Amino acid sequence: MTDARLRRGRGSLVVSFFVQGVTFALLVTRIPAVQDRYGISDALLPAFLAAVPVLAGVGSVTAGRLVRRMAPGTLLRWAQPVVLLALLGVGAGERLWHAALALGVFGLAVGALDAAMNMLGVSLQRAYGRSIMLGFHAAYSLGGIAGASLAWAAVRADVALGPSYLAVVVVVLPAALLGSRWYVGGQPRTAQEPVGRPVGVLVPLCLVMTFAYIGDATVSNWSAKYVTDVLHGSEELATVPYNAYMVTTLLGRAVGDLGVRRFGAVAVVRGGAVLAAAGFGVVAGAPGPWAGVAGFTVLGLGLSVLVPQTFAAARDDAEVARLNVFNYAGYLVGSPLVGALGEAWSHRGAMLVPLVLVLMTLRYARSFGVEPDRYGGGHERPRTVDVG
Numbered sequence: 001m002t003d004a005r006l007r008r009g010r011g012s013l014v015v016s017f018f019v020q021g022v023t024f025a026l027l028v029t030r031i032p033a034v035q036d037r038y039g040i041s042d043a044l045l046p047a048f049l050a051a052v053p054v055l056a057g058v059g060s061v062t063a064g065r066l067v068r069r070m071a072p073g074t075l076l077r078w079a080q081p082v083v084l085l086a087l088l089g090v091g092a093g094e095r096l097w098h099a100a101l102a103l104g105v106f107g108l109a110v111g112a113l114d115a116a117m118n119m120l121g122v123s124l125q126r127a128y129g130r131s132i133m134l135g136f137h138a139a140y141s142l143g144g145i146a147g148a149s150l151a152w153a154a155v156r157a158d159v160a161l162g163p164s165y166l167a168v169v170v171v172v173l174p175a176a177l178l179g180s181r182w183y184v185g186g187q188p189r190t191a192q193e194p195v196g197r198p199v200g201v202l203v204p205l206c207l208v209m210t211f212a213y214i215g216d217a218t219v220s221n222w223s224a225k226y227v228t229d230v231l232h233g234s235e236e237l238a239t240v241p242y243n244a245y246m247v248t249t250l251l252g253r254a255v256g257d258l259g260v261r262r263f264g265a266v267a268v269v270r271g272g273a274v275l276a277a278a279g280f281g282v283v284a285g286a287p288g289p290w291a292g293v294a295g296f297t298v299l300g301l302g303l304s305v306l307v308p309q310t311f312a313a314a315r316d317d318a319e320v321a322r323l324n325v326f327n328y329a330g331y332l333v334g335s336p337l338v339g340a341l342g343e344a345w346s347h348r349g350a351m352l353v354p355l356v357l358v359l360m361t362l363r364y365a366r367s368f369g370v371e372p373d374r375y376g377g378g379h380e381r382p383r384t385v386d387v388g
Contacts, residue, residue, distance in 0.1 A: 021143020
């Protein structure tokens with residue numbers, strides 16, 4: 001495989017990650033508009049929101065089976081348009097069952113898409129012989145910032161949900177389809193090939209993935225409420241923590257590959273865990289709203305490296321699909337757990353739970369060093385890769 005082909009494959013996957021970041025941000029930032037459009041009650045809304053990660057887990061497991069028959073690139077090529085069309089369905093429906101169907105399709109397709117994207121990312125990293133995985137997730141973070149900004153602009157301009165989604169999809173869908181022509185990496189697995197390592201071997205990586213997403217869900221769902229209700233900040237200031245978190249997540253991932261190449265994956269994971277725990281500590285003990293914002297900002301730097309490096313530690317497509325399930329498990333557990341503890345005990349005390357869980361990553365950090373030569377710290381691997 002030529003260097004030019006690898007560069008095209010890497011660039012096309014960056015586009016895919018970016019588009020998915022835009023897509024997901026457009027959905028989650030417009031949840032109030034979706035609720036108003038379909039008349040979804042406050043009591044019913046959590047069921048709708050919980051169904052998406054549950055179905056995404058099903059989609060990820062299904063992807064692990066599908067790649068025995070088709071290349072991950074082929075799966076991604078078809079899954080991404082389905083996700084975008086499902087987003088359009090969310091914005092265009094009129095009845096409650098329309099929303100349920102569109103969100104159901106979105107969940108299943110996004111699980112397959114996330115798994116396939118990370119399968120290709122791991123395959124390309126091996127072909128390069130050095131860490132490039134965090135760069136793909138940086139593109140996702142940049143897409144999330146872009147998507148959230150577009151959603152804000154649509155609300156400010158009073159653009160309805162359906163037209164605002166359509167305006168974005170007609171731009172990004174052709175870009176994703178065009179980029180999919182150059183996907184590189186992975187072939188269907190034969191029936192005789194082993195499917196990943198034993199589940200027990202993956203337990204440390206699964207736990208790290210879960211802990212990271214519990215932390216992420218805490219920031220996504222509770223940072224604004226925490227700043228207003230606990231730290232007595234203004235509603236305007238309450239919009240700052242998540243934006244700051246997203247920016248530092250992007251920065252951490254943008255430079256993370258350099259850190260892995262210089263210091264190794266184990267050191268980067270440990271450093272990220274310590275930074276994330278420090279961020280939660282600052283949030284829990286913050287004397288005022290700006291100190292809380294500072295804590296959430298540090299959190300972004302720390303958590304940013306954990307998920308990409310967990311995927312990078314996978315040895316094959318089956319392991320990527322399994323690890324991806326714990327992405328959704330952490331997100332599904334994180335918000336209700338922290339919310340329930342906050343109501344029953346203390347909102348400040350609830351922030352100590354993700355702090356402890358993230359610190360537990362230190363115990364499992366050695367699991368990220370099983371193949372030290374992969375990241376350029378030892379001998380570089382040959383640049384060979386199968387075409388999907």
